[in-house]
Amino acid sequence: MNPDVWLFHAINDFVGTVPLIDWLTRALVNDYAAPTTMALVAAALWFAGATPEERTRNQRAVVFIALALLFCNALIKDLSYVYFRPRPFATESVKLLFYRPSVSSFPSIPIEVAFCFVAGAWYANPRVSKGLLVLAALYALARVYAGVHYPSDVIGGALIGAGMVHIVVRLGFVFVPLADVAIRLARRLQFA
């Protein structure tokens, strides 16, 4: 058996054995809880910082997260035209805890978004990033446990999200001046 499918069943077959885990998974797997929590952490980073230098570093990280999200969405939209992977529930016997999404299973878009936040926060505050990493890892596990993704989908999403932030940071000579313009404008308008 394909190891990806084998691992998927090893995780998903636990559904229904411990009701508390099912309840926690349903609380975490939806489209609102984890992404909104991560966006709130980014909003907190936007205002956080004991010194002007720290604040600027945090605000640049938030702009990098926003840019990486934008580029990831463009990339995945293009990818969806050339590659479509059916969801596990379309081809396997699955214990489903969630609705049936219609977009391609690979890569996992919610996990790609989550890892944009994790990687972006790393450049500003590694401690905050580690907290986000725990949440993102649980979110990824919940997506597989709930039967909406294969393990390779969430791994692919994580790599694309984190990789895109890394590319934005490596292209700092282009994006740092852009981020600084956005930050100056936000400060002038009293939004930072």
Add this chain to the structure above:
Amino acid sequence: MFFDLLHFGSGPQAIHYFFFCLMALLGTIQGIAIRYGRPDLLWFEGWFGYALSGGIIVGSFVWFFLTDQEIFIPGLAGGELFTLFVIAFVVAVPLTRAIAFAATRLRALALQPKSPAREKEPLL
């Protein structure tokens, strides 16, 4: 053009999500304002401020997840969620600043000493 791509589905869920984000953002900004001593954003200092911040954040999550019945059916997608969060941020920051300004003025008025001239008035 961008807004043409968005589909907000049933209106109530978008409205619920907007108010959820707005309240959670107000709480988050308060927590940061206390932690980093930002008088321009601060409503209340010390433990009461932290309790208020935590209460608003937890309350907004509990309210949204207990009241919204459409969480587990296909609804708002990433673009809509991002747009509503940004709109909530744009509303939350000036609202925070306005409340912080009013709170500062009220505290200043409460601490203002009584006029010494009136204290010297003879009692007749």
